[in-house]
Amino acid sequence: MRTIARVAAKLRAKHPGIVLELTTGDAFSAADRLDKGLADLAVFCEPANVAKYHSRRLPELDTWGVLMRADDPLAQKEAIVSSDFAHRPCYISAQQRSTEHETNPFRTWMGRRRGQFKTAGTLDLVRNAATMVAESGELALTFESIGGYTDDKLVFRPLSPTLQTGSFAAWKRGRTFSDAARTFIETLKEEVGH
Secondary structure, eight states: OOOHHHHHHHHHOOOOOOOOOOOOOHHHHHHHHHHEEEEEEOEEESSOOOTTTTEEEEEEEEEEEEEEESGGGGOOOBBBOOGGTTTTTTEEHHHHHHOOOGGHHHHHHHGGGGGGEEEEEEOSOOHHHHHHHHHHEEEEEGGGGGGGOOOSEEEEEESSSOOEEEEEEEEEETOOOHHHHHHHHHHHHHHHOO
């Protein structure tokens, strides 16, 4: 998302009248919005099938980890291992819940302990997950880059071994874009390479 933010900043510096509309959702809702022409561009986290779109891999990787209350015993650890999840309720994204085992990096990371993983619920906004964690004492699996809701009550701990995921920016093939959207996509291509 940092690349998208840099592109947006460059675009708005040159064209301050452009107003961006950013929405958050899972891969399914992002693809639906692209397919229906309701969004010009979407960012998909791996695993994602972007073959039917024009796309560019974004250069940054997101590090997986756990958002938890600061008073949780796991907060004393520097990193979280798969055995720490045993029978602990954890909020996950709807995309992770529905992704098949073969393509789900977290399920692969859990290995033989995946049967012990207990889903507390699915959420699409990390802010909602942070609120649930703060109130319930349960855990939330999220990316470090979007887990920025830590404070004196919440902390983020990375997974060990490290689990990282890439992402893609994608846009619909054959679509006629507004000048603003076309300029955004061209600026993105310059930023990440063709």
